[in-house]
Amino acid sequence: MVAAREHVLLPVAADETCGPVIADVPLPEAEATTLASVLSALADPVRLRLLSVVAAQGEVCSCHLEEPLGRSQPTISHHTRVLAEAGLIAGDRRGKWTWWSIVPDRLDAVRAALGALSLTEDRLAR
Numbered sequence: 001m002v003a004a005r006e007h008v009l010l011p012v013a014a015d016e017t018c019g020p021v022i023a024d025v026p027l028p029e030a031e032a033t034t035l036a037s038v039l040s041a042l043a044d045p046v047r048l049r050l051l052s053v054v055a056a057q058g059e060v061c062s063c064h065l066e067e068p069l070g071r072s073q074p075t076i077s078h079h080t081r082v083l084a085e086a087g088l089i090a091g092d093r094r095g096k097w098t099w100w101s102i103v104p105d106r107l108d109a110v111r112a113a114l115g116a117l118s119l120t121e122d123r124l125a126r
Helices: 029-042 045-057 073-085 104-125
Strands: 089-094 097-102
Touching: 029 045, 029 073, 029 104, 045 073, 045 097, 073 089, 073 097
Parallel strands: none
Antiparallel strands: 089 097
């Protein structure tokens, strides 16, 4: 899960020729690393589609993902593993199959981090 935001103050000398000093980094390094790993997991069209299917259905059996995604079961297993390792989906093993569901807290943390980045961009645009 993405940690609570803490601002890091960087000691830098003032320079009138360059503009105001940057003393506050809105996205701490640890949070950026975590967010990058989650975004890396999402940086694949099959995984994005898979995540959208699971989100739309609430819970989906692995056996039902082959047809809508047009991928083999081993490929589906690879993509669900990547999403699960990123904490975006959770699996519940039932006999031979795994049923997948969204991890709402993880998605909320990603949305919050991206929203904070968006707010930073809004401030810069002013």
